[in-house]
Amino acid sequence: MRELVEQVIDSSGRRGAVVRGARRGRTVTVNRRESPLAWLAARGLVDARQAEAGERLRADYERAQLAPAVTMRWAPRVDNGRGTAPDPGEAQLAAKRRFDAAVGAAGRGLADVLWRVVCAGESLPDSERALGWPARSGRLVLSLALDRLADHYRLP
Structure with a gap:
């Protein structure tokens, strides 16, 4: 689109x-x-294996519904006003487990740039500024993080 x-x-x-x-x-x-990861892949700045790993992580992030909700929920309440949240489904819990395992496999120093660029859709220059990194260093770090992620997913 x-x-x-x-x-x-x-x-x-x-x-x-x-x-x-x-x-x-x-x-x-x-x-x-266009997501920042798709932009990088379209210009050959990340390879197909790295792009696939990033898309898998983003898909699990979306399936686990980890993004903050910023709109009003207009669906009628089914809890009769008790205020109890519905239990998350098994698919949502499995996606959260997969997401947590993948981010953990990337490592502490690489998880932040993975989340910012792949999941939150933040541009690479904005991520570099937010993390206090030198300009144009984010692509190398993101590339390393995506390689670790691809290894975690056992992509060929």
């Missing part, structure tokens, strides 16, 4: 607001639905 928009680029190369209509200055076309 593609959702293309034009964004302004400032003098330091950072993307700004979405442009509608007449354009001023430099702009870039961005696909908002």
Whole structure:
């Protein structure tokens, strides 16, 4: 799925607001639905094995429903107002176990960049800044993390 928009680029190369209509200055076309991992794979910056490992981790993250819920749940309550949360299903629990095992296999120093880029969808430069790393060091660390993840998944 593609959702293309034009964004302004400032003098330091950072993307700004979405442009509608007449354009001023430099702009870039961005696909908002493309994940950072898919972006790296499309440009050959991670290989197919690493991309597959990352997609498996992201799928388990989504299946385990570990992302924060930011919207109102409009489904009618089935607990008669008691306020008890429904028990998570077996598939959700299994996905959480797989996710925890995979992140644990990556190791303490690599799990943070894996989660930020693969699961949270944070760009590599933003992850580097948040983790206090030098510019352009994140790709190497992410590559190592994805290799460990692929080994954990026993990908060929």
